[in-house]
Amino acid sequence: MNDERGDGGSSPKDANDANGNAEGEDRTVGGAASAARVRVAEVAKHYEGTEGPIRALEGVSFDVSDGEFVCLVGPSGCGKTTLFRIIAGLESATAGEVFLNDERVEGPTPDMGVVFQEYHLFPWRTVRGNVGFGLEKGGIDGEGGIDGEERRQRVDRLVELVGLEGFGDSYPKELSGGMKQRVAIARALAVDPDLLLMDEPFGAVDAQTREMLQSELLDIWRETGKTVLFVTHDVEEAVKLADRIVVMAKEPGRVRETIDVDLPRPRARSDAAFGRYYERVLGLIRGERGTPDV
């Protein structure tokens, strides 16, 4: 397992970072952790279709280590989103299991911060209201919750972390797509999850915004030390972000291959090594055989 965190990133946030540590509890990465953060074990999902049973997923297995950034890519129809929902506990698998910290996932849990492509912000809540949503329940970390002042500070830190200072009192309708997704990310991070689980989070924003959000996500990942599982159909995005890429194939949806991306960050599309990874993953998705090894 490579543990390069790509320290080439000279984000302005690095300079005056005071909030990063407050969010992340465990910054050790790489070989230290023996147990996987996430273990997907032989997951299958079958539907009854009009023309017989559909095998949306079959025997899907892979692990995500602590602190790792893993991208799940595959052609449309390979069951990526179904798998995402099963891992998130929003849907049940026909067979197989998902473990988070060696505990079986039985349903949605605040131990996973879930980010959807379509943001799904609570429109009646302001930016702060959305970010603070998961903190209002009182039961955070089973410690009887956090009080108003602490909560306020935490929300402030998160709003700042995702670069939305000054928009705390805005409603979602007043925000652009990219800003909404920043709110969604901050909201997911608020409950201090062990895993950030994202389903094509930047699929609905324009190209420039996507690029900006990608590098911001890497900054956040670096600052918080979270484990990230990121679903995308965009090969370039996967190569740019991931420590490891899980490439899926369809009919039935399954893992085709897992590729370690051994490139320093930030990664440039123009880089020759980047191109080789890109071609290889693309070849796997297209179902080509005998693609050259990187």
Next chain:
Amino acid sequence: MATKTDVDDGIGGYLDGSIAAIDPRRAVLGSVGIAGFLALWWAASLVQPSYVLPSPAAVGETFYAEAASGEMATAIGHSVRHWVPGAAIGTTLGVAAGVGLAWSSVADDVSAPIVRTLRPVPPLALIGFAIAWFGINHAGAAFIIAVGAFWINFYAAYGGVEGVSEDLLDVARSLGVEGDLELLRSVVVPAASPEILTGVRTGIGRCWMLVVASEIFGVPGIGRRILRASNNLQVDVVIAYILVLSLMFLLVDVMFRAAQRRALAWR
């Protein structure tokens, strides 16, 4: 980073949106409409005896006389005393039942036959029950009004809750919200609040219409006054109190709309 878009018309704009935001063009056209209507009415009243159609001026005089004598205030006071509890109870129960049945498929299935049987019953048909259960008093009249408010709110809330996005519920669950009550409070009701508030507003208006019906069996109030005047062919009094009903409705509606606008500023 995109720039912040305008925050509608600011917080102050919501305070009295419906009064302050009248645009002059519409005000002028509206006045023309009123003037035209009064002119037609006046012209028609010239060729009809006053017990069929009194002139606008005669109605105005009656209106003033009723207001000056205190009759009007008394009638309004009586009506308010069953309108307020009737509307409040009917609205509360209607919203609660609508939210509850839309949320729980079991409760929905259990209650569906009863709901469909009771739904078409006009509140007026229940006067017998109003008298038997409550008597000829404000409580009886409030009962009739509550029944009317109930169904409007029931269906509005039901539809609103059915339309709540499953995705928002997924988000809430993944953020640790557990249990029906908690989900209802934190997601379902706020998400359905536009529909619920529209229902409340419609219901409040409907309750003013039901004021007349609810007083038909002898409870005093605006409606009673209209019915009594009708029996005596005092059409000017009838019209004067119809005007009172309209004004009461308008007053409440404007106030509610302002509150609604503020509550839904996020839309």
